[in-house]
Amino acid sequence: MTDDATLCAYLDSASQLAGLTLTAETREPVAAQLRVLVSMAQLFEDIPLQADTDPATLLRL
Amino acid sequence: MAKTESALDIALAIRSGQRSALSVVQQTLAAIAEHDPALNAFTQVLADEAITQAHHIDRIVAGGGDPGPLCGVPFAVKNLFDVRGVVTLAGSRINASLPPAASDATAVSRLKQAGGVLVGCLNMDEYAYGFTTENSHYGATRNPHDTTRVAGGSSGGSAAAVAAGLVPLSLGSDTNGSIRVPAALCGIYGLKPTFGRLSRHGVAPFVHSLDHVGHFARTVADLALAYDVLQGANAADPCCSIRNVEPVSSALNDNAGSARAAVLGGWFTRNSSPAVAQAVQQVAAALGTGNTVQLPLAEAARAAAFCLTSAEGGALHLTNLRQQPQNFDPATRDRLMAGALLPSRWVLQAQRLRRVFLDSALALFEHHDVLIAAATPFQATPIGQTTIQLGEAQLSVRANLGLYTQPISFIGLPVLTVPVVVPGHLPCGVQLIAAPWCEQRLFQVAAQLEKAGIVGPAAIIR
Numbered sequence: 001m002t003d004d005a006t007l008c009a010y011l012d013s014a015s016q017l018a019g020l021t022l023t024a025e026t027r028e029p030v031a032a033q034l035r036v037l038v039s040m041a042q043l044f045e046d047i048p049l050q051a052d053t054d055p056a057t058l059l060r061l
Numbered sequence: 062m063a064k065t066e067s068a069l070d071i072a073l074a075i076r077s078g079q080r081s082a083l084s085v086v087q088q089t090l091a092a093i094a095e096h097d098p099a100l101n102a103f104t105q106v107l108a109d110e111a112i113t114q115a116h117h118i119d120r121i122v123a124g125g126g127d128p129g130p131l132c133g134v135p136f137a138v139k140n141l142f143d144v145r146g147v148v149t150l151a152g153s154r155i156n157a158s159l160p161p162a163a164s165d166a167t168a169v170s171r172l173k174q175a176g177g178v179l180v181g182c183l184n185m186d187e188y189a190y191g192f193t194t195e196n197s198h199y200g201a202t203r204n205p206h207d208t209t210r211v212a213g214g215s216s217g218g219s220a221a222a223v224a225a226g227l228v229p230l231s232l233g234s235d236t237n238g239s240i241r242v243p244a245a246l247c248g249i250y251g252l253k254p255t256f257g258r259l260s261r262h263g264v265a266p267f268v269h270s271l272d273h274v275g276h277f278a279r280t281v282a283d284l285a286l287a288y289d290v291l292q293g294a295n296a297a298d299p300c301c302s303i304r305n306v307e308p309v310s311s312a313l314n315d316n317a318g319s320a321r322a323a324v325l326g327g328w329f330t331r332n333s334s335p336a337v338a339q340a341v342q343q344v345a346a347a348l349g350t351g352n353t354v355q356l357p358l359a360e361a362a363r364a365a366a367f368c369l370t371s372a373e374g375g376a377l378h379l380t381n382l383r384q385q386p387q388n389f390d391p392a393t394r395d396r397l398m399a400g401a402l403l404p405s406r407w408v409l410q411a412q413r414l415r416r417v418f419l420d421s422a423l424a425l426f427e428h429h430d431v432l433i434a435a436a437t438p439f440q441a442t443p444i445g446q447t448t449i450q451l452g453e454a455q456l457s458v459r460a461n462l463g464l465y466t467q468p469i470s471f472i473g474l475p476v477l478t479v480p481v482v483v484p485g486h487l488p489c490g491v492q493l494i495a496a497p498w499c500e501q502r503l504f505q506v507a508a509q510l511e512k513a514g515i516v517g518p519a520a521i522i523r
Contacts, residue, residue, distance in 0.1 A: 010402075011402065014402040015398070015402060018379065018383075018401050018402060019379075019383045020379075020382055020383060020386075020398055020401065020402075021383070021386070022398075026386065026391075026394070026395065026398070029391065029395040030395050030398045030399050031399075032395070033371075033395045033396050033398070033399035033400075034399040034402065036399075036460075037367070037368055037371055037399055037400065037403060040364040040365075040367045040368050041364070041368055041403075041407045041410075043360060043361050043364035043365075044361040044362075044364050044365045044368075044410060044411065044414055045406075045407055045410055047358070047361055047410075047414065047417075049410075049413050049414065049417055
């Protein structure tokens with residue numbers, strides 16, 4: 001989901017699947033927020049973690 | 062602003078019969094009426110209930126009883142805490158149509174049972190999603206130090222009310238920095254305890270895996286007083302720790318000068334304004350450290366917290382996003398909608414990263430008791446200002462106020478934000494960070510810094 005056309009296509013299909021209605025007013029601001037989230041996710045999505053890094057242990061403080 | 066009195070002094074005066082709880086409450090209500098129109102910290106003042114409670118406290122004292130450690134102390138709460146008979150707004154227009162809460166949140170109940178007198182509910186960002194308390198439904202809360210500037214958020218009303226001297230104590234919540242940011246911008250103390258330390262029962266959720274309850278005060282002793290009352294297991298909150306109460310009030314002066322401290326470098330100094338950087342150095346110097354340490358993966362942790370927040374928040378509000386999107390603040394709605402669409406693999410990767418990032422933080426605590434970092438990259442900005450220039454960078458105010466707080470709450474570490482004394486300037490806040498469940502150490506270090514005159518509530522400049 002790196003290029004804008006892919007992101008916009010994802011936005012349309014995913015919002016439909018989620019039951020969210022995007023209007024002329026909301027489509028671009030939501031797309032802008034999704035772009036921010038994608039750029040954030042790219043900062044951690046490929047960090048190698050051990051296969052047994054279990055999310056259920058995250059609050060084992 | 063209002064005359065500032067500590068909670069400890071108020072409780073002592075009422076318990077000893079020098080003052081009545083009723084006179085304190087009347088004085089508090091008068092101060093709110095006089096000063097809050099300029100601040101917009103309160104969304105509801107509970108005058109009748111507060112007077113009734115004050116009479117109750119006075120009857121106990123007159124009968125020779127002890128109402129508790131908060132004997133007659135006024136307090137107020139962010140309007141996402143349930144208060145019996147009051148609609149829990151959570152900063153939203155949507156929740157205004159809900160029925161009033163049937164009972165008090167556990168935190169509210171504990172403060173009342175200790176003799177505290179609830180005087181009102183406080184403004185916040187919608188659904189706690191923001192760092193400025195520029196609420197499109199209920200207006201912006203203004204910073205008592207400069208009413209043209211933001212108070213920080215999302216617990217902006219809670220910080221402004223305490224900073225202005227309207228109440229000595231208030232409750233807030235912190236998901237990504239919502240106690241630490243407003244405490245810093247308003248120049249007061251704020252505690253975000255270890256994840257699970259304080260009960261979240263009766264508190265409107267935002268991000269279940271990140272939400273913390275905490276509070277604000279103008280002195281370390283007051284913060285400790287309320288913390289001791291708020292602690293304790295709570296069966297109504299499955300996330301609340303079953304640890305015994307670990308009192309801090311009686312131990313504030315223990316271990317003075319012995320803390321092993323270090324400054325967090327790297328991510329936690331990037332984009333700091335000169336004033337904020339100076340505040341961090343003042344605290345470090347007072348604690349006798351020139352050490353700087355790195356917390357690996359901090360930028361990734363902040364990004365993961367950012368994504369988790371949108372995803373969990375979006376899922377939580379999905380029904381209303383489908384049925385009445387027009388009733389959200391547009392800025393909140395757009396972020397929640399985008400978050401509701403995030404692929405699950407990113408959410409899972411973010412959760413898995415927490416374990417790894419926590420382990421790297423715990424490694425630092427093998428050699429240090431307290432880590433020091435700025436609470437915000439810059440001081441309070443003008444209301445409505447969307448960007449700030451720092452060096453060559455043009456930064457979004459809303460997105461960047463939480464730069465230094467988000468990685469820490471991501472892994473649930475306890476943080477006590479202290480206001481650094483910078484005479485003649487807007488307040489700066491510094492995070493004191495400890496290992497899980499080591500709040501007592503934070504209180505001791507904060508007390509040491511307060512005693513040395515390094516930290517303390519910023520005076521209101523007019």
